[in-house]
Amino acid sequence: MTSQFLGEQCAAQSVGTFNTMVNTLLQTLLAAQCAISPPELWPPDHADEALKNGLDTYDFVVVGAGSAGSVLASRLSENPNWKVLVLEAGGDPPQESEIPTLIFSMEHTGVTWNYLTEYSETSCWAFVDRRCYWPRGKMIGGSGAVNAMFYVRGNRRDFDGWAKAGNTGWGWDDVLPYFERSVQSVGNDTYPQGYLSLNRFAADDPDIEEMMYKGTAELGIPRVFEFTEGSYIGYSNLPLTLSNGRRMSSGKSFLAKLAQRPNLHVIKNALATKLNFDADGKRVSAVSFKLRDKYEMTAKVKRELVLTAGSIESPKLLLLSGVGPAQHLKDLQVPLIQDLPVGENLIDHVQVLLFIKLNEHVSPKSTSLDDLDSTYNYLIHRAGPLATRGTASITGFINTLNDGPYPDIEYQHFNLRRGAFGGLQIFVDSFNFQEDFKAQLRNVLETADLLLVGPTLSNPKSTGRLQLNGTNYKYPPMLKHNYFSDPEDMATLLRAIRFQEQLVNTAAYRALNASLVLPTIDECDAFESQSDDYWRCYIKYFSCTIYHQSGTVKMAPETDATSCVNPRLRLRGVENVRVADASIMPKIPAANINAATIMIAEKAADFIRQDWQEVY
Incomplete structure (x- = not known):
């Protein structure tokens, strides 16, 4: 954009000096935008070299550069005698991935797998179509580059339960060192310090x-600064994989940081x-x-393929390759390699979306000018509202039966100030809301702030199934x-909903004129408002994923x-062949699962070192 062009946009002309100043400002802002996610922030792509000279045989081929794969490849390549190849179906994360507030803007795009149940x-x-949208990350960092960035380990009961089911070495005391290894030194020189911020x-x-915080205190729920062995109940501002206003996925902090190692190659846009x-x-x-959806290639495996x-x-x-339930593969005429229950045990943290309006008819606290200020503040200083998760980082863990120190419900939050229609549009589009419900929520935002609350099952008992939809690798699976x-x-x-009703009636919530929003739903409105039958009907409509699919291998x-895999993940x-991601979880932890996924990768790296008896 030239100064002359800028001057032609105004009725009053500039003699040139101010146009130059404005042009300099615009160029500074554009440079700052480009600096959000420059290519050098990510691992170099070995694809062109592979196309030109072919591929060597690699000791280890890691399929997927997500939360687990990035950690595992990084750890394996610490041994200079091992050649490691990473195949990632996507490319580098977009700018929006770096900006904490814009997490929903990446859904329904090319950087996500856009699955429907x-x-x-x-x-x-x-x-839309009464189907849930299940996006998964397709880029360096995987779903860790599109998620809400919470880092929560889960609790002792979760992992002691894994061990009790026969998974030796997976109890709480066994896995805790691997959680710690990812983010900090374990106090000796045996292993390098973790890289996760x-x-x-x-x-x-x-x-x-x-x-x-005041409302939950009225109901006897504490504010917790650090969850301890004594109790996992309370409301807390959770830690995030975030540094200096930017996302710190394992794709960045583990893989990209160390991708210059000569024995580590990453090939992007490579779909296995x-x-x-x-x-x-x-x-x-x-x-x-x-x-690149164009070239057929093959990578040879010398020691292990890690999925x-x-x-x-x-x-x-695995199913496409002949590993799965025999009858399912027979029906698809896929030659059977191993008869295993792959795709069974699909577990997810289902949530129900509740809506609370606040400060109705109170003048809005944000304006379009505030939005411009926030954008400028982020571009120049990596600070301000765009650099945080706002109230979204405040999370509650509740035991609705009051029968112990472990939660059965997790509450997550997302708030929109009155008039923030752009933010609302991104949110409702990301979940695939039907148009009628979009309009109803927009009407609420005309006169009030909107707090979205997601009571989430911590320990779901229901399990689903994943199956192939055909033998073409391009077909999405049936979920x-x-x-x-x-x-x-x-x-x-x-x-969980009854608890939220109590919370809305506390003095702290009444002080902001809080009330539940009950969208018009003909089927549900036939029941007494807020009765058990009403809420069961409501849940049928507004239940959805919180993006924690697990357990399928x-x-x-x-x-x-x-x-499907033994306790050493073989x-x-x-x-x-080893599998080392959230698919191996026998039961889902009572927490966001990104931290546990990273832990699994750290532990898998040790299994590989031990099994190949390499000096580390």
């Missing part, structure tokens, strides 16, 4: 923050399509992949979530018929 009679009815940020809406087994089906010799593509893509690749197939899940969510002892019946 199958139709269900029990849930997701408020959304964690920070807490003050909420940028102090009145709403104060309301939540098939694992190639030896004739006896006991070893994988190579993995086929499609590069870290996530809870949807990992089982999908059957089976939310509420176990009636206990519905009963727990009903108690279940870890269990090899004597367990539900086992694929049953196969000598040199």
Whole structure:
């Protein structure tokens, strides 16, 4: 943009000096925007070299550069004698990935897998075609580059439960050192310090923050600064994988930071399509992949193939390669390699979206000018509202039965100031809301602030299933979530809603004129308002994912018929394939799962070192 062009836009002309000043400012802002996510922030792409000279045989091929794969590849490449290749289906994260407030803006784009669940009679009815939208990250960092950035370990009961089910070495005391290893030194020189940066940020809406803490205190729920062994109950401003106003996914902090190692190669836009087994089906010799949706290539595996593509893509690749339930593969005419329950045990933290209006008819605290100030502040200083998660980082863990120190519900929050229609549009579009419900929420925002609350099942009992939709690798799989197939899940969510009703009636919430928004739903409005029958109907409409799909390549002892991988994460019946992502979780932790996924990768790296008896 030239100074002459700028001058022609105004009725009053400039002699040139001010045009030059404005042009300099614009160029500074554009440079600052480009600096949000420059190419040098990410690992170099080995694709051109591979196309030109072919691929060597690699000791380890890691499929997927997400939260787990980035950590695992980084750790394996610490041994200079091992050659490590990473295949990532996506490319570098976009600028929006770096900006904490813009997490919802990446959904329904090319940097996400845009999955839809199958139709269900029990849930997701408020959304287009009555199907839930399940986005997963398709870029360096994977879903860790598109998630809400919470870093929560879960609790002792979660992992002691894994061990009790026969997964030796996965109890709380076993996994705790691996959580610690990712983010800090473990106090000796055996392993390098972790690379993950964690920070807490003050909420940028102090009145709403104060309301939540005071309101929950009225109900006997403490504010917690650090969860301890004594109790996992309370409201807290959770740590985030965030540093200096920018996301710190493991794709950046582990993989990109160390990608200059000569023994570590990353190929982007490389979608793995098939694992190639030896004739006896006991070893994988190579993995086929499609590069840039154009070139067919193969990477040879010398030691191990490590699958870290996530809870949807990992089982999908195994099924396409002949590893899965025999009857399902027979129906699709896929030659059977191993008969394993791949795709079963699909677990998710289902939530129900509740809406609370605040400060009705009070003058709005934000304006379009504030938005411009926030954008400038972020571009120049990496600070301000765009650099935090606001009240979204305030999370509650509640035991609705009051029968112990462990939660059965997690509450997450997202607030919009009156008139923030752009933010609302991004939110409702991301979830695929039907137009009628979009309009109803927009009407609320005309006169009030809007607080969205997501009571989430911490320990869901219902499990679903993932199956192939055909043998073409481009076809998305069938995702059957089976939310509420176990009636206990519905009963727990009903108690969670009752808690929220009590909270809205506290003095702290009444001080901001809080009230529940009950959208018009003909089917539900036939019941007495806020009765159990009403809320069951409401849940059918406004239940959805919180993006924590897991369990589809279940870890269990090899004597367990539900086992896909053993406790050392080796694929049953196969000598040199390991799976090391959220898909191996036998039960989902009662927390956001990104921290546990990173822990799994750290532990898998140790298994590999031990099994190959390399001096580390």
